[in-house]
Amino acid sequence: MTVARHTWFMTVRQARNLMREPIWIVLLLVQPMVWLVLYGQLFRNVTRLGGFGTGSYITFLAPAIVVMNAFFGATWSGMAMINDLDHKVVERFLATPASRISIVLSQIVRSAFTAAIQAVVILLVSLALGVRVHTGALGWLVIIVAGILVNSAFAGISQAIALLTRREATMIAVANFIGLPLLFLSTTMIARPQMPGWMQTAARFNPVDWGVRAAREVVLPGTDWGSVAGHLGLLLALSALTAAWATRTFRAYQRSL
C-alpha cells in the first residue's frame, strides 16, 4: 500500500518534470514519427519478397515501431536515476520513511508511462496513414501493453546499470551497445522468413522480438491469441525479474553510502 502510494507520488514528480521540458515532448513525439515515415517509405516495396502477411509495409511496421520506440526509451531511462543520484535527491528520500522500492519502481513506471503515451501517438498517426488494426480496440490495447512491457523489462536493466555504475558515460555506452543489435536481431523491420537462419534463432531469445510479435499478431489477420498471451507473459516475467534486479542494486547502492 505504502509502496503503491509512494511510487505514485514519485512517478508524478518525474512525469511533471518531463512535461516541463518542451524540447523533450517534441522529441518524444516526433522521433517515433520519423521512424515510421522514413522506414515506411524506404522499405515500401520489401513486402514483395513475401512472408509479411500483408502487402502494406506500413501496416507490418507500425506495431513494431511502437515496440522499438518503447525499447529505445527504456535503454535511456537510467539517466534520470543518475541525475537524481548526482543531485542527492535519492539521499534526501533515504533520510525519510519513503519506500525504498518506490524510488526505483517510480523510475520504471515513469519510463513505461512515457512509452504508453508514445504508443498512442504512433497508433493515431498510423491510423491516419491507413493502418488498420485487425482485432480492433483490443488490438490497440495489446500493442500498448506490449510497448509498456518491453519498456519496463529494459528500464529495469537500465536502472540497475545506472545504480551500479552511476555514470552517464557508461549508460550511454551500454544503451548504444545493446540498442541496434537487439533491433536488427528482431523482426521489427523484416519478416521472419527473410532473415538468415541463425538470426531467426537469435530473435527467438530477444525480448524486443517478443514484443514485436505480440503487437504484430493483433494487427494482421489470423491472430494467434495463444502466441500473443505467451509473448506478453514472457515480457511480464522478464519485467518482474529486471525490476527485482534493479531493487537489489539499489540495496547495494545504499550499502555503499
Next chain:
Amino acid sequence: MIIVEDLRKRYDGVQALDGVSFEVREGEVFGLLGPNGAGKSTTVRVLVTLTYADEGSASVAGHDVRREQNAVRRTIGYVPQDSGVDQFGTGRENLMLQGRVQGMHGRDLRTRADELLELVGIADAADRIVKNYSGGMRRRLDIALGLMHRPRVLFLDEPTTGLDPEARVAMWDEVSRLARAESLTILLTTHYLEEADQLTDRLAIVSRGKVVVEGTSADLKAGLRGDAVQVEIESGAVADAQRVLAGVGATPEQVLDDRIVVSRVENGGRALPGIISALEGAGIDVASVSVSRPSLDDVYLHFTGRDFGTEDRAA
C-alpha cells in the same frame, strides 16, 4: 535527545570516524565544529540512518539509529550538506512531496507547506522552479524541507557553507528563530568558528574522526586560562625564545610554521612589555607580536596541537 557512543567508520583507506561520542540535550542548539574532512558529515549521516557505523551506537529521541530506523526517520529532519532538492520542481512541489512521503496529506499538508514557505521567507518564490533560486533561497528551502513533517530534532549539515557573509549572518538569526518557533533540538555542523561561537548552546570539537572536547563555547575558552601571545621570530631562535618566555612566566604552548611561538599568560596586555624586553635582552629579533583573548581557534590548537585554518584548507 541524541546520544552518540564511540562511533567508528572506515571508508576504504580512510578512518572517517575514529571514536565519536557526545550527547545533545533536548531543546538545545548543538554544534559539531571541525575542519573539512574531520568526520562531521559522516557522523550526521549515521545519525539520520543514511549509512551505518562499523562500531559504536547512537540513538535519537530514544530510538536506536540502527534498529529503529523508521522511528528515527519520522522524528528527524535532515538538511544535507548538498541540498538534494529536485531542481526541476517548484519550492512548493518539493515541500508537498516531502510531506507526502512523511505520511502527511490533505489540508494539513497544504497549510504546513504554506506556513513553512512563509516562515523561511520564500513564499513569493513558492511556485517558481528551484533551478532559478539564489543560493540563499535554496538553502532556506532545504531547511523548510527538513521541517516539513514537524520533526523534533533537526540536523543541519553546514547550513551556511556557500553563502556570502551577509546571508550567513541572516541564516544564523533564522536558525535561532526556527529553533524557538518549532521548539526543536538542533544538531548543526560547521567549519566556521564564529558560527559555532554565535549559534550554538554547546558544541563538540571534532578532529580526525574524534571528538576532542565538548562544552559551551564560553567554558571551552575559559578553560584555557589566560590570553594567547604569539611571537614571530626567526626559525633558528625558536628554542631560545621558548626558554626566555618560560622565564618570564609565559607558558609556551605551540610552535606554528617553525617561527611563531604561541604561549599563554594570565593577562596579555600586562605581560607584553616584559616579554618583548626579555626576548630582545636575549638577542632574539622579534618580527611581530600579538595578543588575543582565547578564541575557539585557540581551543582547537590547545586540544589538537594543530592550527584550525591550516587543517581546514588542507582537506
